[in-house]
Amino acid sequence: EPEVTQTPSHQVTQMGQEVILRCVPISNHLYFYWYRQILGQKVEFLVSFYNNEISEKSEIFDDQFSVERPDGSNFTLKIRSTKLEDSAMYFCASSGTASKRYEQYFGPGTRLTVT
């Protein structure tokens, strides 16, 4: 069964450093998403991406964040200058055709620890 994959599973970085989290969505999916879950809190939407551009973003997704689909298979989230409060689990998700775009399939997550 096709699945969303994410790398790395755990990333440790120092405050102020740039990080790139990588995701490979399900191959025929058209819509891509990033979410985060701070420990003990709810899963929060960050950004969605369709047709090579951002479709929707939350207020969390400020200028420190960017997304890219560099090669038609990977979908990346970059945090330009990490802060302690960026420590969280980051989930990538994808969904398929327009009629099924609400059915989002999630990857296993990348745990980001900022020290």
Place this chain on the structure above:
Amino acid sequence: GDSVTQMEGPVTLSEEAFLTINCTYTATGYPSLFWYVQYPGEGLQLLLKATKADDKGSNKGFEATYRKETTSFHLEKGSVQVSDSAVYFCALSAGSGGGADGLTFGKGTHLIIQP
């Protein structure tokens, strides 16, 4: 803005007990509603969905009915098993546009089933 409220956990039940996890929502328009499940160490898996009022979503013995009059989408299962132990998330998609809408999640309910 949109929000989802679900019962706090942990919820501890004995095997074969009846399960209800309450979920209510606030949204403008006509959202789609979802239940996701997260097993230990894994990502979120779509459990079931309902896209319009009075729809019943069902999967793996779980079911939930979209009740517009009470803005609710309670998750039920007639006889739980130890393998159902997980965190359950209620979520909605506002579906306000044709693009990739992010999901709004509840805080999650940790379900523990004892043999």
